Amino acid sequence: MTPQKFLRRSASALAVVAAVTLGACGGGDSAPTDTLPAEIGLTVTAVPSIRWDAADYTASAGDVLVGLVNKDSVRHTLIIAKDGTKIPDFKLVAGKKGAIDSGNITLEAGTYQLLCDVPGHQNMKATLTVS
Template identity: 50%
Template sequence: MRFLRPITATVFAASLLTLSSCGGSSSSSPDYTIPADAGLVVKAVPSIRWDANEYTAAAGDIKVFLANDDSVKHILVIRQGDKVVGDLELTVTKRGTFDEGTINLEAGEYSVYCIIPGHSNMNSKLTVS
């Protein structure tokens, strides 16, 4: 039965290739897996932007997943107006890194904000309902 092992490995490698090609047009596959129970997924993208101008999430405990597809460090917080809400602070350093945490939010309007100096344009609307 020993000869079956390389075949299994080949099939596994082929399925990995198939999976990674589903990610879209990105030339390099990410080193992270977005958790299935994430309630808010944010990616930092080149150059110094979030991947969307508006996000939505369901009120309550929200698992926030931050991934870095950009090449510089980012620190995500949730703000309401210009005030940070809760104690969520997610840090990603270089490309391919990720962080996750949970924040409890009531329905309302918030923003997904990066506190790194010079990154104030990383300020996207978050609607919680």
């Protein structure tokens, strides 16, 4: 699914969640981040400042629906690499705080690296163990 399609489909849901959230906390920047598809197999969250929310993640081998959530204030991407080589044709992009993206990837059992390829974000490295 392309980010564009995902955003269009999620627009109405986002509006509802935003309204509820705004009511609960009195406004401010409270973009929803919990609207990823229910079948998500791996969620990776970017948090301030310029880091992932964990050092180690796990997923089940096979087709994995991966979600990227951005709770930081700058743009982040999610790249998956194995043995230092980026897996081609897979990249999630969450351009600003509150943005989410998701996409499918087929992963065999093994150890992978989760990376962000935005310049200056080399510290965004985590380990993904697929079993």
